[in-house]
Amino acid sequence: MKYYLIAGERSGDLHGSNLIKGIRASDPAAEFRGWGGDMMAAEGMDLVTHYRDTAFMGFLEVVMNLRTITGLLKKCKADILGYRPDALILIDYPGFNLRIASFAKSGGLKVFYYISPKVWAWNQKRAWKIKANVDHMFVIFPFEVDFYKKYDYKVDYVGNPLMDAIAAFEPDPEFRRRHNLDDRPVIALLPGSRKQEIAGMLDTMLSTQRHFPGYQYVIAGVRNLPSALYDRYLSSGKATIVYENTYDLLFIADAALVTSGTATLETALLKVPEVVCYRTSGISYALAKRLIRIPFISLVNLILEKEAVRELIQHELNEENLVAELKRILPGGDKNLQQMHDYEKLAERVGGPGASERTGALIVHYLS
Structure with missing residues (x-):
């Protein structure tokens, strides 16, 4: 099967690279394309855009770079349509990925989310958007299961991927x-x-x-x-x-x-x-x-x-x-x-x- 992954930060690149290994263990013929970094590319993903070109920190920085972000979203959507993956896998990076989730879901793509956005920290109403646009959410903290229960949304608790890297x-x-x-x-x-x-x-x-x-x-x-x-x-x-x-x-x-x-x-x-x-x-x-x-x-x-x-x-x-x-x-x-x-x-x-x-x-x- 074909998988399209999107990670927008260094930590997402690490977790994405390990997830590629995890998918390949169950699907040896898997093909990968997406946005991330050197570690994901090293695991065989066809890297479209490096996260160094997508990382904007803080509210003011995002506002100042809105035109750039809009261009990146347009580029990403076009690439997904051209690749026609069996699944879209989003890794944290909510400001960008939740917009892509909405686009992908409306186009009939299967949408998975690995490492939940920290919606429990602020803007909790985003949980409704996640429920509407994400087929399956994989969370890494036990308390996130209870958080999403409040929205009648069942998620899978998988443990913390940092332990894979440290092990x-x-x-x-x-x-x-x-x-x-x-x-x-x-x-x-x-x-x-x-x-x-x-x-x-x-x-x-x-x-x-x-x-x-x-x-x-x-x-x-x-x-x-x-x-x-x-x-x-x-x-x-x-x-x-x-x-x-x-x-x-x-x-x-x-x-x-x-x-x-x-x-x-x-x-x-x-x-x-x-x-x-x-x-x-x-x-x-x-x-x-x-x-x-x-x-x-x-x-x-x-x-x-x-x-x-x-x-x-x-x-x-x-x-x-x-x-x-x-x-x-x-x-x-x-x-x-x-x-x-x-x-x-x-x-x-x-x-x-x-x-x-x-x-x-x-x-x-x-x-x-």
Whole structure:
């Protein structure tokens, strides 16, 4: 069968690549085409558009790029019609994917959604739109099943696909040598995979360096962004940059400063003490405060239903607060052991690996 996948972010590319493996396990002759990134392409998907050209962060940024987004939607719809897939599989990325879902459903396509949009966080009325346009939704958090029940919509809970990626991870014993890292302990910086995130947070993260002279700072870089974004940090000697090797970096890190998103959950599941960082434009932040209906922004805290990791948002994200929190979570700090204890509970709630294979099998089953 022919499958058309759409992922609009780095995390979606990871989960999409594992889902391709999961589908192929049940449908060895499967063909794939779609939008995503290098990891999905590496699994044999014919890549139409890379997510680096579709990632817009925040309300203001979306408004400023409406013409571009409209053009991308038109391009995507035309490509789907030309490919005529047996199934459309949407991966998170709601602003774009919910519009494509409506288009596809009206055209008689079978629509699957893997990793629910966070409609439980804001704009809950979107759940009605999902029910109307998505044939089957595969969710990765247990509480999402109960959320959708309120809309009389049955969804499949498949577990969290991050556990597939983490279960497949094998630490590189030569990692330090390969990247010219010395024996000093490491503080990892995960500033995100979008230009706006790096521009808004990396300088503030690095401002803490003078307070921890015994540590080396290492940035988790991504290849899909221009190298010029990182060049000035290399030339100043403030930090080392490791590209496309975040899990190995976290494996050797004593602590991490992490931009809010999937990386916060990955860091916790890899048992690294962290501080969650987030900053956006003033307009986007003001709108988000009015609309978002959840007490936390990080997945770690949402799953555990408490502030297990500190969230420094907007004006709270400053040198003074970052230094104070790093001191608390580094070895010997008063929050270090508590975070480790909370991470154990987190792993229990998230569950084991197998989400990608379960989802792939269900998709093939529903199509049959």
